[in-house]
Amino acid sequence: MSKGEYLPKVLVNSVPKSGTHLLLQIILGIPGMKFRKATSNSFVFYADQYKDVKTIKSGDVALGHLPYNTNLISDINQEGIKHIFISRDLRDVTVSYMYFIINQCPEHIIYQYFTEHLKTNEERLQALISGIRLCGDDIEKYGFSSFPNILQLYGSIYNWRGNQNLCELKYEDLMRNGESQKKELLKIIDYLWDDLKHLNLSKTHLFDLMKKNINPAKSWSFRKGKIGGWQEIFTENHKKSFKNNFGNFLVNFGYERDNDW
Incomplete structure (x- = not known):
């Protein structure tokens, strides 16, 4: 052989x-x-x-x-x-995905909504944590009616x-x-x-x-690759929303010992 x-x-x-x-x-x-x-x-x-x-x-x-x-x-x-x-770590995935959409993927289905409707990275990060639901004229304007949160996505x-x-x-x-x-x-x-x-x-x-x-x-999609970079951008509201939406996910997958983070 x-x-x-x-x-x-x-x-x-x-x-x-x-x-x-x-x-x-x-x-x-x-x-x-x-x-x-x-x-x-x-x-x-x-x-x-x-x-x-x-x-x-x-x-x-x-x-x-x-x-x-x-x-x-x-x-x-x-x-x-x-x-x-x-x-x-899903928190770092969320941050990296946000930057990927706005910096490298103008063809993404939520790119226009991310860059025209949402004005700050704080808002964009929250949208990925909570998911997006549009109504009325916004559906036609942005070309989609809903987008799953990051855990539903992955x-x-x-x-x-x-x-x-x-x-x-x-x-x-x-x-x-x-x-x-x-x-x-x-x-x-x-x-x-x-x-x-x-x-x-x-x-x-x-x-x-x-x-x-x-x-x-x-690697064309590599940005920083930093471990724990989420800590530099997550606000207390992001943390609370993440815990409310995803419960014990981080604990179950070994990224945290408990929900006190």
């Missing part, structure tokens, strides 16, 4: 704004791995494309923002696809957390240089291969290649 036949089929599945392209760079640091677009028009597999994940071939790494789906689990297992899932993707048969990562651990990042990269290597003898690479060498391929400046 050629070395290429020992390369894995990899699905990088993520909550948006959680280090998707960071993780892609890491996997592309593996010699022979190549990026696999979802379709000719899309770089990422979305919910309605989950069946197409079966087309991932050895040596491919594909990106997905795919909600938890038992049929997808079956397809992944049947095709021998390696599923790497990454998530991030909560079903977070539901991959704690599942077996995947490699689960946290953005925060991957972003921290030192032992935390090293542990996560080694976790990925151990998940992808039982041994590396067919690749003629040591674990140390492969680790170095993956780490050296990290370059946030080459």
Whole structure:
């Protein structure tokens, strides 16, 4: 067999704004791995494309923002696809998503509403926490009637957390240089291969290649990537609204010990 036949089929599945392209760079640091677009028009597999994940071939790494789906689990297992899932503190996701819409995505359905109707980032952040409902002439003016809150938008993707048969990562651990990042990269290597003898690479060498391929400046959607950046923009009203809307979400997913934050 050629070395290429020992390369894995990899699905990088993520909550948006959680280090998707960071993780892609890491996997592309593996010699022979190549990026696999979802379709000719899309770089990422979305919910309605989950069946197409079966087309991932050895040596491919594909990106997905795919909600938890038992049929997808079956397809992944049947095709021998390696599923790497990454998530991030929902508060930082919310802040990053807000800046992404206003700075990088003028085609977004709520862009006009965000930039014309809402005048401050405080208002925009609140809209993502609470959701948006329009009425009357505003529906025609802005082209939509409602938009879900951030948990309604991405909560079903977070539901991959704690599942077996995947490699689960946290953005925060991957972003921290030192032992935390090293542990996560080694976790990925151990998940992808039982041994590396067919690749003629040591674990140390492969680790170095993956780490050296990290370059946030080459990610078009990267802004700051700061851990805990939400603390610089969340007001007390944002905190209260977040807790009221999402309850124990942060506690259940290990981002807080309790609701006293």
